Amino acid sequence: MFVPCDRGGGSASSDFKGFTLLVPAVSVGNVGQLATDLVISTLNMTKVGYFYTDCLVPMVGNNPYATAEENSMELSINAEVYSLPSKKLVVLQIRSPFIKNKYRPFCQTLLSWVKSSKCARVVLLSSSHAYQRDDEQLLGTPLRYLLTPDLEKAVGGLMQELNWKEMEKVAAYPGINDTEKVLHIPGGGITKLLFTESCSKGIQMAVLLKFCSEGDNIPDAFALVNYLNEWLQLVKSEVNTSSQWKIPSSWRLLFGNGLPPALF
Amino acid sequence: MATFFGEVVVASSRAGVDDEESAEEAREETPEDREIRRELEKKREIDVLWTLKSGASTESSADEPFVCSKFIVAIGHNAAAFLSSFILDSVCWEVVGVAKLWNEWCRTSNTTNVLPTDSFCLFYQLISDPTVLLCQCSCYVAEDQQFQWLEKVFGCMRKEDLQVTILSTCPVADYKTQESTLTLPSPFLKALKTKEFKEEVCCPLLEQPNIVRDLPAA
Numbered sequence: 001m002f003v004p005c006d007r008g009g010g011s012a013s014s015d016f017k018g019f020t021l022l023v024p025a026v027s028v029g030n031v032g033q034l035a036t037d038l039v040i041s042t043l044n045m046t047k048v049g050y051f052y053t054d055c056l057v058p059m060v061g062n063n064p065y066a067t068a069e070e071n072s073m074e075l076s077i078n079a080e081v082y083s084l085p086s087k088k089l090v091v092l093q094i095r096s097p098f099i100k101n102k103y104r105p106f107c108q109t110l111l112s113w114v115k116s117s118k119c120a121r122v123v124l125l126s127s128s129h130a131y132q133r134d135d136e137q138l139l140g141t142p143l144r145y146l147l148t149p150d151l152e153k154a155v156g157g158l159m160q161e162l163n164w165k166e167m168e169k170v171a172a173y174p175g176i177n178d179t180e181k182v183l184h185i186p187g188g189g190i191t192k193l194l195f196t197e198s199c200s201k202g203i204q205m206a207v208l209l210k211f212c213s214e215g216d217n218i219p220d221a222f223a224l225v226n227y228l229n230e231w232l233q234l235v236k237s238e239v240n241t242s243s244q245w246k247i248p249s250s251w252r253l254l255f256g257n258g259l260p261p262a263l264f
Numbered sequence: 265m266a267t268f269f270g271e272v273v274v275a276s277s278r279a280g281v282d283d284e285e286s287a288e289e290a291r292e293e294t295p296e297d298r299e300i301r302r303e304l305e306k307k308r309e310i311d312v313l314w315t316l317k318s319g320a321s322t323e324s325s326a327d328e329p330f331v332c333s334k335f336i337v338a339i340g341h342n343a344a345a346f347l348s349s350f351i352l353d354s355v356c357w358e359v360v361g362v363a364k365l366w367n368e369w370c371r372t373s374n375t376t377n378v379l380p381t382d383s384f385c386l387f388y389q390l391i392s393d394p395t396v397l398l399c400q401c402s403c404y405v406a407e408d409q410q411f412q413w414l415e416k417v418f419g420c421m422r423k424e425d426l427q428v429t430i431l432s433t434c435p436v437a438d439y440k441t442q443e444s445t446l447t448l449p450s451p452f453l454k455a456l457k458t459k460e461f462k463e464e465v466c467c468p469l470l471e472q473p474n475i476v477r478d479l480p481a482a
Contacts, residue, residue: 054411058410058479058481059481060456060481061476062470062471064473066472072472074459075456075458099408100408102408250472252440253441253473257442257444258441258442258443258444260444260446260447261447
């Protein structure tokens with residue numbers, strides 16, 4: 001599934017042993033994907049390969065992180081891998097939705113790639129429908145985390161120090177039996193599947209998610225990426241937390257073209 | 265989400281995985297479900313049939329990959345019509361293959377003598393240079409069939425020294441630009457190219473944030 005790029009680095013550029021893999025879930029508001037765009041764009045990460053998969057809707061365009069004429073002509077497709085060896089970070093960006101009935105095979109292939117490339121841990125950026133929160137969740141921070149048991153042992157204490165809130169479980173049969181609790185992430189796409197599979201496969205995975213609704217999700221993306229930064233410290237924290245992230249050029253015109261002057 | 269009329273509807277989400285769909289998959293698949301799914305998959309399979317020089321028809325999988333230097337693919341009615349009007353003729357080109365498929369939007373016609381309004385996917389070979397192939401694909405290839413089309417068509421040809429040109433059209437209204445598309449002189453050409461393509465491109469490259477999707481993207 002993973003096809004390395006033909007760069008001078010050769011196989012060295014696709015050695016991810018001990019790296020942290022950052023992946024977005026295609027979820028409500030595309031917040032995970034937007035946050036991932038911010039990480040790739042700000043850290044100026046190098047593309048090291050892509051996923052050749054029949055599970056995602058095809059799309060292609062020119063370099064979404066272009067900053068100048070010279071770097072704007074590289075083709076970009078729906079699932080690409082970027083790396084920053086200095087921070088032991090590898091990022092998979094997903095740019096299109098899953099084809100019907102294909103999300104399960106994709107999850108299987110992704111997790112087996114995680115194992116074969118020997119990534120140390122996976123951080124999944126996601127979101128969940130804000131309107132499905134219960135009364136308690138309506139108050140306080142809209143950001144939540146989840147850790148697989150293997151990662152809990154390693155960083156559980158750090159989450160306590162950061163004063164982060166763990167994603168609450170909900171009753172499996174609300175109103176009938178409140179004792180049996182299950183994980184429910186509405187609008188989270190493949191988040192729950194990836195998390196439960198990682199738990200059973202012994203993969204160290206953290207899920208970072210934000211409650212949000214569809215709309216202008218740029219502020220949600222900033223909130224999620226700053227949340228991620230509290231833990232991974234990818235960029236130096238500034239007082240103005242939105243200025244430390246670089247918005248990619250592909251975010252232009254998210255809400256349509258210019259208006260025809262004849263309208264006025 | 266509440267609408268103007270006060271009823272509550274489930275807002276469609278960009279998440280891409282409906283909760284209903286995932287709940288459905290979570291159920292155990294019965295043998296009947298499996299049978300239905302297999303039948304549906306068979307119905308949505310693409311058949312690519314090539315006519316060899318000797319005139320015999322054969323399944324694409326039995327063939328040796330054939331040598332191809334240039335492969336021009338026209339996707340959609342407009343691009344297919346362009347080729348019909350300006351390039352194709354019965355003197356220089358002959359039909360050497362057909363792709364048959366079905367989906368909710370179209371079924372390809374069985375004949376190779378097609379009308380411009382039909383849905384079809386035909387492959388032509390230049391008689392004077394048999395390494396030059398052309399494809400007119402005016403039928404809509406659904407997203408779950410695009411990968412299959414790709415593998416079955418390109419699986420038959422040698423990819424070394426192959427130059428592929430894809431012709432397609434998109435509505436001007438989909439073009440993202442700072443000005444309004446109302447005042448934009450249209451039609452206009454834009455291109456995307458791989459870094460291996462070293463020749464001059466005859467028009468400007470597609471600017472960010474525009475993208476190409478469906479079969480041309482695949």
